[in-house]
Amino acid sequence: MRPLLAVNNLRVYYHTAQGPVKAVQDVSFDLQAGERLGLIGESGSGKSTLALAIMRLIKPPGRIEAGEVWLDGTPVLSLSEEQMRQLRLASIALISQGAMNSLNPVMRVRDQILDGLHDHGLRLSRSEAEERVGELLEWVGLQRSVADMFPHELSGGMKQRVCIAIAISLHPKVIIADEPTSALDVVVQRQVMETLRRVQEDLAASVILIGHDMGLTAQFADRVGIMYAGRLVESGPVGDIFSQPRHPYSQLLIASLPTLEKKGVFQGIAGFPPSLLELPPGCVFHPRCPYAMERCSREEPQLRPVGPRHQAACHLLAEGQEVTA
Amino acid sequence: MTALLEARHVTKIFGGGLIKKRRTVALEDFSLAIGNSGQPMITGVVGESGSGKTTMARLLLGLESPTQGGVFYQGKDLRQLSRAEWRSFLQDVQLIFQDPFEVYNPFYPVDRVLMTPIAKFGLARSKAEARALIEEALQAVGLRPEETLGRYPHQLSGGQRQRVMVARALLLRPRLIVADEPVSMIDASLRATVLDNLRQLNEGFGISLIYITHDLTTAYQISHNIIVLYKGSVAEVGDVELVVGQPQHPYTQLLIGSIPLPDPSRRWRGEAPASALGQQAGDGAGCKFADRCPQAFSLCLEKAPPLFQTDDHRAAACYLYRDHALLPLEEMDQVFARRTAPARG
Numbered sequence: 001m002r003p004l005l006a007v008n009n010l011r012v013y014y015h016t017a018q019g020p021v022k023a024v025q026d027v028s029f030d031l032q033a034g035e036r037l038g039l040i041g042e043s044g045s046g047k048s049t050l051a052l053a054i055m056r057l058i059k060p061p062g063r064i065e066a067g068e069v070w071l072d073g074t075p076v077l078s079l080s081e082e083q084m085r086q087l088r089l090a091s092i093a094l095i096s097q098g099a100m101n102s103l104n105p106v107m108r109v110r111d112q113i114l115d116g117l118h119d120h121g122l123r124l125s126r127s128e129a130e131e132r133v134g135e136l137l138e139w140v141g142l143q144r145s146v147a148d149m150f151p152h153e154l155s156g157g158m159k160q161r162v163c164i165a166i167a168i169s170l171h172p173k174v175i176i177a178d179e180p181t182s183a184l185d186v187v188v189q190r191q192v193m194e195t196l197r198r199v200q201e202d203l204a205a206s207v208i209l210i211g212h213d214m215g216l217t218a219q220f221a222d223r224v225g226i227m228y229a230g231r232l233v234e235s236g237p238v239g240d241i242f243s244q245p246r247h248p249y250s251q252l253l254i255a256s257l258p259t260l261e262k263k264g265v266f267q268g269i270a271g272f273p274p275s276l277l278e279l280p281p282g283c284v285f286h287p288r289c290p291y292a293m294e295r296c297s298r299e300e301p302q303l304r305p306v307g308p309r310h311q312a313a314c315h316l317l318a319e320g321q322e323v324t325a
Numbered sequence: 326m327t328a329l330l331e332a333r334h335v336t337k338i339f340g341g342g343l344i345k346k347r348r349t350v351a352l353e354d355f356s357l358a359i360g361n362s363g364q365p366m367i368t369g370v371v372g373e374s375g376s377g378k379t380t381m382a383r384l385l386l387g388l389e390s391p392t393q394g395g396v397f398y399q400g401k402d403l404r405q406l407s408r409a410e411w412r413s414f415l416q417d418v419q420l421i422f423q424d425p426f427e428v429y430n431p432f433y434p435v436d437r438v439l440m441t442p443i444a445k446f447g448l449a450r451s452k453a454e455a456r457a458l459i460e461e462a463l464q465a466v467g468l469r470p471e472e473t474l475g476r477y478p479h480q481l482s483g484g485q486r487q488r489v490m491v492a493r494a495l496l497l498r499p500r501l502i503v504a505d506e507p508v509s510m511i512d513a514s515l516r517a518t519v520l521d522n523l524r525q526l527n528e529g530f531g532i533s534l535i536y537i538t539h540d541l542t543t544a545y546q547i548s549h550n551i552i553v554l555y556k557g558s559v560a561e562v563g564d565v566e567l568v569v570g571q572p573q574h575p576y577t578q579l580l581i582g583s584i585p586l587p588d589p590s591r592r593w594r595g596e597a598p599a600s601a602l603g604q605q606a607g608d609g610a611g612c613k614f615a616d617r618c619p620q621a622f623s624l625c626l627e628k629a630p631p632l633f634q635t636d637d638h639r640a641a642a643c644y645l646y647r648d649h650a651l652l653p654l655e656e657m658d659q660v661f662a663r664r665t666a667p668a669r670g
Contacts, residue, residue, distance in 0.1 A: 042512035043483070156374075185373035185539060190583040190593055212513065215585030219593050238589045256514050257587050258546045260569055268517035272482045 002073070003030035004206050005054075005092075005174055010067035012046070012053045015060075021276045023049040023062070025230040028303075031174065031206050036197075038209045038221030038238070040253075044273055046230040047210045048097060051176045054208075055094050056084050072173060089116050093167040095177040100159035103151040109137075109162055110147035116169055136165040139202070141195050157188035161195060168199050175200065178210040193220055214257055218242055223309070226250045229274050229284040232303065236310030246312040249285050283315065291316055327400045329360030329500050329533070330385060330418060334394035334655060337380050352377040352384065353557045354394070356655040359501055364663055365533040367524070369548030369565060371541055371580075377557035378537045382505050385535070386420055416446055419494040423506035426486060429478035435489050436474050439463075442497055462492040465529070466522045484515030491522045495530065502526060505537045520547055541584060545569045550661040553577050556613040559632065559654070563639025564662035573641040576614045602626065612644070620645060638662045 012024040024046040031037050041047040052058050054069055056076065069076040071092060079087065088094075096102070104112055110133050117124065117132070124132060134144040140161040151159055160180060167175055177196060181189040197220065200207050209220055217224055218238060225235040226247065234247040245251045252269045271288040274280055280287050286296035295315050303311040304318060335355045341348035355377075359368070372378040383389040384396055387403040395402045398414045406414060422428055429438060439459045442448070449455035460470040466488040478486060487507060494502050504523060508516045524547050526532045538544050544551055544565070551568050553561045553576065561574040572578045582594035598604075603621030611626040612618070618625065624644045632654060633646040640652045640660050652660065 042514060186541075186585075187373065187579060187583045187596070190585070191596070193585075213585065214513065214587040218587045218589045219585040242587060242589055253514055254587065256517050258517070258520070258542045259586075260542055260545055260581070260584070263546060268484075268521070269514035272485070272515070273512075 001032065003070075004033040004035075004072055005031040006068070006070040007050075007054065008068040008070075010050065010053055010069065011065040012049050012058060012062060013065050014062045016277075018277050022230050022279060023276060024053060026067070027227075027230075027232045028067075029225055029232060029235060031208065033173070033206055034204050036200065036207045036209065036220060036222045038211070038217035038224045039227060040211065040214060040217050040224060041227035042212055042253075042273060044229070044276060045227040046276075047227050048178055049230075050227070051094065051096075051178050051208065051210050054176065055088060055092065057094070086120065089167075089172065090120055090170040091172055092174040092176065093170075093172040095163050095167050095175065095180050097179040097182065099163040099180070100151075100156060100183070103159060103162065105151050107150070108147065109133075109149055109151070109154075112162070113137075113147075113166055113169055116166055120170060132169075136169055137162075139168070139199060140165045141191075155188075156184050157192055160184065160192050164192075164196055164199060168203060168205075171203055172205060174206045174208070176208045176210065179212070180209075181216070182211070182213075189216070196220075214242075214254065226253070229279060230276060231284060231313065233285065233314070234310075234312040235303070236307065236312075240307060240310050244307075246306045246310070246317055247285075247314050248289050248291050248316070250312075252290075283313075327361070328358035328397070329399060331358040331361070331397045331400075332356055332381070332385060332391075332394070333397065335381075335384055335391045335396060336393040337377075337384060337389060338392045350557050351380040354654055355381060355557075355559070356394075356657060357552070358658055359535065360533050361658075362661075362663055365500075365527055365531045366549045366661065366663075367527050367534040367536055367547055368661075369544035369551040370535060370537045370554060371539065371544050371551060372554035373539055373580075375556060376554040378539075378554050379505060380557075381554070382420075382503050382535070382537050385503060386418060387414070412446075416497050417500045419497060419499040419502045421487075421490050421494055421502060421504040421507045424510055426478060426483070428490065429486065431478055434475050434477055435481065435486075438489065438493050439496065442493060446497060448496065458496060459492075462496045463489070465495055465525070466492045467518060468492065482515065483511045484519055487511055487519050488522055491519065491526065495526060495532075498530070499532060501533045501535070503535045503537070506539070507536075508543060509538065509540065516543070523547055541569065541580060550658075552657075553580070558613055558629070559642055559657065560614065561639070561641045561643075562632070562657050563636065563660045566662075567636055567639040573635055573639070573646060574614075574643045575618045575620055575645075577641075579617070612642075632657065634660060636660075 008028050009026045011026055013020040013022055039047050053064050113133050114129055133147050137144055137146050142161050181192050221238050224238050224241040225232050228249050234250045245254055256268055269288055282297040282299055283301050286292040301313045301315045303313045306312050306317055333356050337352045339349045339351055370378050384391055443455045449458055463470045463473055468488055508519050527534055548565045551565045555576050561568055561577045572581050585593055597619035599617050600619055600621045603615050603618045606615035606626050612630050615621040615625040630642045630644050632640040632642050632652040633649040634640045634652040635646050635649050638660050
């Protein structure tokens with residue numbers, strides 16, 4: 001089956017006076033229709049840059065250096081600016097990090113929702129527009145009367161729902177949600193994620209959920225990709241990633257999570273993430289890896305299959321050794 | 326034994342004046358004594374935004390004055406401390422903030438945040454002595470002095486910056502540290518180390534901690550006792566094992582059920598709708614959680630629930646437990662579990 005979205009060897013650098021910051025380095029993955037992919041990474045892992053690159057929203061000094069992005073047969077990176085503008089929101093929508101704070105403070109919710117529709121050439125009569133906005137608000141679990149409100153009259157959770165309503169207003173095939181709940185309390189977070197999941201299922205759309213919260217990803221995604229220093233180091237079905245992570249970084253990251261069951265058993269990962277200006281040679285994780293071998297500092301490991309739809313980039317796996325955390 | 330720091334019937338109301346007419350009760354009738362048992366403990370204070378947890382911290386630190394009640398340092402109201410007493414308060418009670426970047430001046434190396442308290446409190450008689458103190462404090466939080474000193478804040482990771490702040494607090498050998506969301510801006514792989522540092526302050530240096538957070542999992546990991554706040558009132562309090570293991574207050578149950586577990590085979594639980602009666606609850610005199618509570622009944626709408634002591638080491642402010650003995654709010658800490666070291670798995 002042809003994937004809905006295919007990202008091939010995408011590479012994004014930010015050009016600074018100190019040299020290129022290698023934010024995304026040769027990342028490839030597929031997204032099937034209706035699939036929920038969670039991309040996990042810590043600060044500086046390149047996950048947000050990846051989202052912006054897929055949307056072609058990288059601003060200078062950032063630049064897409066190489067790679068391809070195919071959306072339903074369309075080569076996204078080769079489109080003209082105008083074609084790209086039409087594609088955004090209509091085919092692929094982004095709920096960016098802190099989207100709820102980017103709502104226009106002096107515009108009513110109704111006009112913010114209609115803005116996107118008008119921009120994509122929809123001509124609606126007054127009553128049609130009212131109906132469309134009302135439907136969208138109800139779809140995300142808000143009352144129709146919210147249309148008359150200004151952002152400051154809404155709670156964080158309500159604002160985030162408005163952002164979801166805007167994102168789905170043209171029934172996109174792919175929704176990219178970058179940390180959509182990072183500023184929300186845990187109860188509201190669950191409600192917003194349930195809303196996102198419901199509209200995703202209604203639309204049969206695919207979602208890429210980007211974040212650092214492993215718990216949230218475990219609850220939402222079908223498939224998980226783990227990023228480190230601009231690379232995708234492992235990807236696989238959510239159950240396999242959490243029950244048998246194969247890359248040492250994934251294993252240590254999962255082991256570093258505090259739980260409500262066992263006390264004092266979680267541990268941090270020694271060392272610090274590398275500077276994207278001066279990456280270590282070989283495997284980018286080797287300076288922090290407890291299993292690093294001589295080969296790891298010399299040669300960069302490539303993603304290779306380690307199970308059904310499960311890939312990891314680690315030399316230990318290539319040599320048939322089992323890594324156990 | 327006089328408590329090191331004690332809040333007695335503290336209420337803080339914002340607004341209500343001529344300019345900002347709407348009154349917000351940020352914290353209501355809150356009492357807590359720290360350091361009266363002789364055993365340094367870690368007390369977790371958990372709540373969502375608007376729960377009053379940060380207001381509580383600011384009141385305890387004297388950064389905010391209570392509307393009613395008072396905060397007492399060694400038995401004396403913070404508002405009546407002499408200069409010398411205030412100075413000793415500033416040394417005994419330290420604060421660790423959420424954002425380990427904002428506290429630094431970007432134009433100076435990180436050494437400055439460590440030198441300032443030494444100079445202010447005259448902790449060292451010579452430069453060499455100051456240096457030794459700093460190195461000792463940095464090593465206590467697992468940082469190598471030669472890799473940390475002389476660097477600028479932006480050259481350190483968030484985890485390192487926060488650990489320097491822990492080292493700074495430690496320099497003063499305080500008796501209490503109030504940590505407000507100390508790990509919420511730090512990546513998962515580095516968070517465990519900072520939490521371990523905090524635990525070390527308690528176990529190794531005998532410092533009491535108030536650990537304020539919205540994250541129940543980290544609070545569970547390092548606290549001995551926990552206070553769950555909801556809209557400025559205590560919902561549930563006691564031994565962390567009891568409160569997190571078998572939560573009794575419907576709000577604590579909702580909070581724990583909403584935590585996304587990093588285990589796809591255990592889905593988070595949906596929220597039960599409020600009971601028919603609960604849905605009618607307004608901003609009245611009743612329980613603040615009644616409008617969301619699946620178990621609310623008539624009593625809940627009439628009067629705010631007091632604390633009922635359901636176990637030796639736990640109490641819940643909920644009428645579901647009205648058959649149990651009442652626990653006066655000012656004796657809340659009576660249910661705290663007392664032990665010297667946290668149980669480790």
